[in-house]
Amino acid sequence: MAEPAFAASRRALIDPLGATLAAIVAIAFLFQPLMLLRPNRIAPAQGAFAWEALPGLQPMACGIITALVVLILISRADARLRLAAAVAGLVGLGLAVGSGASHLLPPGSAYARVAPGAGAWLALFALSLATGDALVRLRLSPSGRIAALVVAAGVLAGFLASGLWSDLSVLREYASRSDAFLRELWVHAGLSVFSLLAAVVVGVPLAMLLRRVATLRRAALAALNVLQTIPSMALFGLLIAPLAWIGAHVPGAAALGIAGIGVAPAFIALFAYSLLPIVGSTIAGFEAVSERTREAADAMGMTAWQKLLRVELPLALPVILTGVRIVLVQNIGLSVIAGLVGGGGLGVFVFQGISQTATDLVLLGALPTVAMAFAAGIVFDALIDLSRRQETR
Amino acid sequence: MIDFDSVSRLYGDRPAVADVSLRVGTGEIAVIVGTSGSGKTTLLRMVNRLVEPSSGRILIGGRDNRTLPAHALRRGIGYAIQGHGLFPHRTVAENIATVPSLLGWDAKRISARVDELLSLFHLDPALFRDRMPHQLSGGQQQRIGVARALAAEPPVLLMDEPFGALDPIIREKAQEDLLAIQKAYGTTIILVTHDMDEALHLGTRIGVMDAGRLVQYDVPHAIVAAPATDFVRSLLGAGDRAFHLLSLSTVEEMIESGEAPGAAIPADMSMRAALSESLWSRREALPVAKDGRVIGRVTRAALERRGAGPQ
Ligand SMILES: Nc1ncnc2c1ncn2[C@@H]1O[C@H](COP(=O)(O)OP(=O)(O)O)[C@@H](O)[C@H]1O
Ligand SMILES: [Mg+2]
Numbered sequence: 001m002a003e004p005a006f007a008a009s010r011r012a013l014i015d016p017l018g019a020t021l022a023a024i025v026a027i028a029f030l031f032q033p034l035m036l037l038r039p040n041r042i043a044p045a046q047g048a049f050a051w052e053a054l055p056g057l058q059p060m061a062c063g064i065i066t067a068l069v070v071l072i073l074i075s076r077a078d079a080r081l082r083l084a085a086a087v088a089g090l091v092g093l094g095l096a097v098g099s100g101a102s103h104l105l106p107p108g109s110a111y112a113r114v115a116p117g118a119g120a121w122l123a124l125f126a127l128s129l130a131t132g133d134a135l136v137r138l139r140l141s142p143s144g145r146i147a148a149l150v151v152a153a154g155v156l157a158g159f160l161a162s163g164l165w166s167d168l169s170v171l172r173e174y175a176s177r178s179d180a181f182l183r184e185l186w187v188h189a190g191l192s193v194f195s196l197l198a199a200v201v202v203g204v205p206l207a208m209l210l211r212r213v214a215t216l217r218r219a220a221l222a223a224l225n226v227l228q229t230i231p232s233m234a235l236f237g238l239l240i241a242p243l244a245w246i247g248a249h250v251p252g253a254a255a256l257g258i259a260g261i262g263v264a265p266a267f268i269a270l271f272a273y274s275l276l277p278i279v280g281s282t283i284a285g286f287e288a289v290s291e292r293t294r295e296a297a298d299a300m301g302m303t304a305w306q307k308l309l310r311v312e313l314p315l316a317l318p319v320i321l322t323g324v325r326i327v328l329v330q331n332i333g334l335s336v337i338a339g340l341v342g343g344g345g346l347g348v349f350v351f352q353g354i355s356q357t358a359t360d361l362v363l364l365g366a367l368p369t370v371a372m373a374f375a376a377g378i379v380f381d382a383l384i385d386l387s388r389r390q391e392t393r
Numbered sequence: 394m395i396d397f398d399s400v401s402r403l404y405g406d407r408p409a410v411a412d413v414s415l416r417v418g419t420g421e422i423a424v425i426v427g428t429s430g431s432g433k434t435t436l437l438r439m440v441n442r443l444v445e446p447s448s449g450r451i452l453i454g455g456r457d458n459r460t461l462p463a464h465a466l467r468r469g470i471g472y473a474i475q476g477h478g479l480f481p482h483r484t485v486a487e488n489i490a491t492v493p494s495l496l497g498w499d500a501k502r503i504s505a506r507v508d509e510l511l512s513l514f515h516l517d518p519a520l521f522r523d524r525m526p527h528q529l530s531g532g533q534q535q536r537i538g539v540a541r542a543l544a545a546e547p548p549v550l551l552m553d554e555p556f557g558a559l560d561p562i563i564r565e566k567a568q569e570d571l572l573a574i575q576k577a578y579g580t581t582i583i584l585v586t587h588d589m590d591e592a593l594h595l596g597t598r599i600g601v602m603d604a605g606r607l608v609q610y611d612v613p614h615a616i617v618a619a620p621a622t623d624f625v626r627s628l629l630g631a632g633d634r635a636f637h638l639l640s641l642s643t644v645e646e647m648i649e650s651g652e653a654p655g656a657a658i659p660a661d662m663s664m665r666a667a668l669s670e671s672l673w674s675r676r677e678a679l680p681v682a683k684d685g686r687v688i689g690r691v692t693r694a695a696l697e698r699r700g701a702g703p704q
Contacts (some may be wrong), residue, residue: 179565296478299443300491300541314482 008223014074017133018082022073024073024126025089027084035100036221040111041169041358042220047117053100060108065092073130084133089127091155098164105167113169115360142382149378156371170367181349185368187263188345192331192337192372194266199274199327204320206275207282217283224276235269240341266343270334274327281323285316325380332373336365394419394581395440395549398473402435409435412449417598422575422582424592426628427602433485436602437551440583441470444512453549468492469543471550471580471584478538479526480634484578485511485537492545495611510540513577514570532563535571543574552584556591568595589628593617601625613641618703639665644691647699648681649689655688657682668696 027378033047034054051059065088067102101114116124136147165171174181230238240261291310297307339347346365354359395417396515410432417423425433425647438444440451441464451458458466479488486507493503508518514536518589527536535555542550555571556564572595575582587594592599593613600610601624609621617637629637644667645660657680658667671693678692 231468292474292478293480294444296472296474296480299441299467299472299474299478301464301466303464304497311482313482 011276013076015076018073018075020128020129021130021133022070025066025073025123026070028119028122028126029063032122033117034096034119035104036112036115036117037104038115038169040358041113041173041360045115045117048100048104050096050100050119052248053098053104055099055103056097058096058099062092062096065089069127079137080167083131083138086127086130086134089123090131093123093127094159095164096120097168098159101165101167101169113172113360114167115363128139142385145378145382148389149375152373170363173252173358173360173364183363184344184346184348184365188335188338188347188369189372191263191266191335191343191345192328195270196324196327196331198267198271199263199278200324201272203275203278204282207279208286210279211283211286221276221280224279227272228276234378235272237341240265241311248384260344263338265341266338266345268336270331270338273334274331275328277323277330281326282316282320285319286312286322288319289315298355314387318384321380321384323386325377329375331372332369332376337363394421394454395423395583396452396455398452399438400436400439400451402432402439402444403447408432408605410439410446412457413607414449415600415607415610416658417583418579419581420575420579421597422584422595423598423600424596425600425602426587426589426592428628429587431602432589432605433602434553437583438534440549440551441467441472444554456543460477468545469493469547469549471619473539473547473550473552473555474540475554479534479541480527480638483526484522485524485526488526488537489541489544491541492547496545498545499530506544510544513574515541531557532567535559535567537575539567539571539574543578543580546578548581550580550582551611552582554586555584558587571595576641589630589637593641601628617641634702638664638702639663639668639700641694642699644681645683647691647695648689649691651678652678653678653688655679657687659683660688664696664699668700670692671696 029050032049035048035049036045036049038045050062054062069085069089072081077085096119097116104114106112135145138144140148159165168174186285206220210220227235237366246260293311293315294307297311302310335343335345336347336350337347339349339351346369350362353363353365354358397413399400400410400413401408413436415423424434427433429690433596435444451471466530480491483491486504489507489510490503492505499508505519506603507522511518511521516536519602521529521537526537529537535558539555541554541696542552556567559567567641568591571582574580584595593616595615598610599613599616601608601616603620603624604621609616617629617634618627640663643661644658644664647664648660653676655674655676658670660680660681660683661672667679671677673690677694678690680690681686682688
């Protein structure tokens with residue numbers, strides 16, 4: 001009897017997940033460099049710990065904030081306090097990284113680059129998880145989660161606009177190609193979203209047709225499955241030859257932008273990858289509508305269209321949206337590969353960066369991609385919850 | 394009101410319903426009873442054309458039910474099934490409003506009708522209007538299912554084992570509600586059940602189905618007194634026949650003059666309940682009261698004679 005009570009009371013003193021994250025934060029601060037300094041953008045880097053990278057009393061402030069955040073995360077503090085600590089930690093990290101970059105950069109050197117080091121990335125990772133964990137514990141409503149995302153985006157935009165980070169290497173890379181960046185950002189988002197929309201426009205009606213014919217459905221799902229197993233690089237590549245041929249031989253095709261390289265193969269490949277999850281989740285969504293409910297719709301005197309629009313689609317919607325979420329996040333990631341086949345997008349920077357061994361340029365492409373995928377996931381999770389009316393209200 | 398004219402329905406070459414003819418008069422409750430698989434559901438679903446007959450025809454108010462498009466026909470026929478079949482993504486009010494909104498009623502009329510029906514089924518509109526079906530008990534869901542079927546005041550109501558999933562007490566309450574509603578609206582009802590007690594309690598006429606055939610269709614008294622086949626007899630249950638018979642009439646029709654000891658029973662008590670009361674309270678005769686006044690008595694001997702079968 002006494003033993004479980006003892007164990008419970010011991011467990012009550014520390015928070016297991018919080019303690020793990022706090023340990024990562026502490027290790028990041030004490031044993032990993034906050035910043036990396038390079039004489040030029042492709043030279044090897046040299047690490048600088050927080051107390052080396054920050055001027056004046058800032059190392060002490062940084063240490064105190066870290067200690068407080070660590071203590072709060074370890075303790076059984078309630079979700080609000082944990083959230084406040086994690087957010088304060090993130091903002092402090094943002095300030096420290098900006099300040100470290102300005103401090104370390106030798107005055108007048110046009111070539112030197114300062115980037116966040118392993119300590120900064122580790123702390124970012126742990127504090128983001130702690131923020132997410134606190135938000136989950138707060139049990140925010142779907143609109144609350146979107147509001148949290150908007151606030152986070154606002155803070156990020158504030159940092160970028162304030163110039164606090166302008167000495168960071170990634171932003172140096174951005175500054176020298178800001179026009180190209182904005183253009184490729186839009187191409188990237190456009191490729192991801194429009195290939196998804198095309199897949200929805202084709203896939204949802206296709207699924208509704210397939211649903212009625214079992215043999216056709218099995219054949220179609222098998223074919224789509226095979227398509228899905230082709231590695232994405234290969235699929236992009238496979239499309240080059242046929243599209244080049246079409247572009248050269250079908251009148252008018254070239255005028256539409258269909259060619260071996262460029263946006264067309266990227267778009268078609270993304271579309272092909274999107275189709276299976278959309279068709280599959282639509283079929284699953286409709287199958288989740290019970291026979292009894294369908295029959296009730298008939299018995300009430302609904303026409304086939306009324307049954308579809310008022311009963312079947314609303315009930316299938318959460319499952320369909322789950323498929324759309326998967327596809328959107330997947331497309332945002334896959335669109336990077338469009339950069340390889342001349343399709344544009346943020347992949348352009350990633351592959352340029354790889355070929356020049358310029359890590360900062362790779363990050364200029366990768367970081368916004370991750371942020372977009374992350375935001376899309378949060379927005380769609382909220383939409384899915386909102387559409388699941390029968391369980392949430 | 395509803396005429397089945399030599400209706401059959403085949404699945405493959407097996408008849409689920411075989412050559413059934415019957416007539417349900419306006420305002421009647423016809424109860425179709427039979428064992429599982431005897432074709433009751435198929436018979437019922439042919440009325441609103443969820444199933445089409447293989448041969449024969451069904452007339453509603455003298456018109457073949459195939460003259461209207463199926464969806465238009467169904468909007469004029471209420472349909473309530475076991476396990477309710479409510480739309481899980483719609484509130485109670487939206488569920489009840491299904492047919493009225495298909496018929497294009499204006500919002501005010503719909504919401505007044507929803508509140509009226511909720512009150513009729515003893516559910517506080519303010520409390521239940523905006524609930525989702527999963528927030529209701531089984532009995533409440535069942536009532537909303539019947540309310541939805543009645544929403545557009547259909548002249549005909551079809552019910553397929555509507556009380557099958559309810560516990561005995563709630564079930565009895567639901568049966569009383571149904572009788573009250575039928576009186577209030579004069580709805581013609583066809584109800585399917587496998588429970589002979591329920592059939593005897595609710596039906597103005599009872600049809601007994603056996604392997605797709607209608608083996609007897611008559612008033613409850615005749616079913617009990619003169620079962621047409623051994624199958625009907627077995628449905629009635631060999632041990633309960635006298636009690637079935639007694640349960641069909643009230644003591645009012647057998648009051649005689651005279652004195653009796655003890656507390657009076659009401660004149661609308663069934664003979665079955667009166668016999669039970671007489672046995673339990675060890676009284677050979679019971680006083681009968683109507684409107685609070687004792688108007689005579691019933692004797693156990695007379696009750697026993699009413700429960701006797703043919704010689
Ligand atoms: N859609 C169908 N396809 C094939 N057979 C059916 C179908 N519906 C009912 N049946 C068969 O018809 C017979 C009567 O079924 P049903 O009307 O549901 O009986 P009950 O309602 O009296 O239990 C059963 O043997 C059943 O298997
Ligand atoms: Mg049945």
